[in-house]
Amino acid sequence: MAAGKNPLLWPFSLLFRMVTGIRNFLYDKGIIPSEEFGIPVICIGNITVGGTGKTPHAEYVISLLGREFRTALLSRGYMRKTSGFRYVTPSSGAADSGDEALQISRKFPGTIVAVDSDRIKGIKTILRDYPDTDVIILDDGFQHRRLRPGLSILLTDYSRLMTRDSLLPYGRLREQASQRKRAGTIVVTKTPADISESERIAISNELRTAKDQKIFFSTISYGTLQPVFEEYAHPMDLPAEKERNERAAVALTGIASPGPLINHLGKYFTEIRHLRFPDHHSFTRRDLEKISKAFESVSLSSKIIITTEKDAVRLREISYIDDSLKKTLYFIPAGVSFLNDNKREFDKVIIEYARKNK
Secondary structure: OOOOOOOOHHHHHHHHHHHHHHHHHHHHHOOOOOEOOOOOEEEEOOOOOOOOHHHHHHHHHHHHOOOOEEEEEEEEOOOOOOOOOOOOOOOOOHHHHHHHHHHHHHHHOOOOEOOOHHHHHHHHHHHOEEEHHHHHEEOOOOOOOOOOOEEEEEEEHHHHOOOOOOOOOOOOOOOOHHHHHHHOOEEEEOOOOOHHHHHHHHHHHHHOOOOEEEEEEEEEEEOOOEEEHHHOOOOOOOOOOHHHEEEEEEEEEEEOHHHHHHHOOOOOOOOOEEEOOOOOOOOOOHHHHHHHHHHHHHHOEEEEEEHHHHHHHHHHOOOOHHHHOOEEEEEEEEEEOOOOOOOHHHHHHHHHHHHHOO
């Protein structure tokens, strides 16, 4: 058993293993049928609870395919306050659509974005309303086995590979790591840019379940600071290294894995005060007071509040944020970069699948 985990939860993981194992066996043998569609369906998901970078990778695929194909994204709409099928537009609200789906809709206004926990019904609705759709991307649909996607991209965090984890609730796996066999492509996310070739080979061998299963490595790439409220500020670059000792930042995060962001900001700010909230957190007046006090307590005169792109989506909808706070609130966009020549090969996998199955 892994260190730091509660051994009392181990029996419950064994029970969970039995339940998920039986479910997967019934689907694998066709006893419970899965439905396929006549157009390319790409599933981007994971088998780990917590952030593996699904949204940045989904945005990468949308950007790649959008140049040639009429693309739609279907998400569950996690933490939204509505139910059933809904289209998401740039003018939608996070409470109705979920912050991730809304973020994607605003970044890619030409892409059809919808939310529905029932992926079968969601795809049928999209194809009924937009019959010219070429490709559908599923955000976090790997466990939705009623649907059989044509291409599954499975993500696993470099710092906690799925092969080194345990099932819930003792560990963080939604199903056994052996189920990675269902994915034609596995991406190791948040990989250090200086990873050695020998380590990449070792991890690839550890993850690969078949000779034709493709393994890629990606890392997070951060962009220029953007104002959360555009009418109060302008985009700005992170400070130069020589100015690091003169600047401070309050880092405001409501995401599952803020570690990489905090490490990145540490390169540019001598003082960082991290206010960490739960994933998809809805900020309250008390939270805003806490944020303001943290900002005011920073002694350096050159200071800023930096949040994530996903948190910015929710913060924009709060009507009671003071103007003084709005002027200091920035978010940092997060994208993905593939290491070595992985980008060319990954792009080829996606484009060729979409072209052959269009």
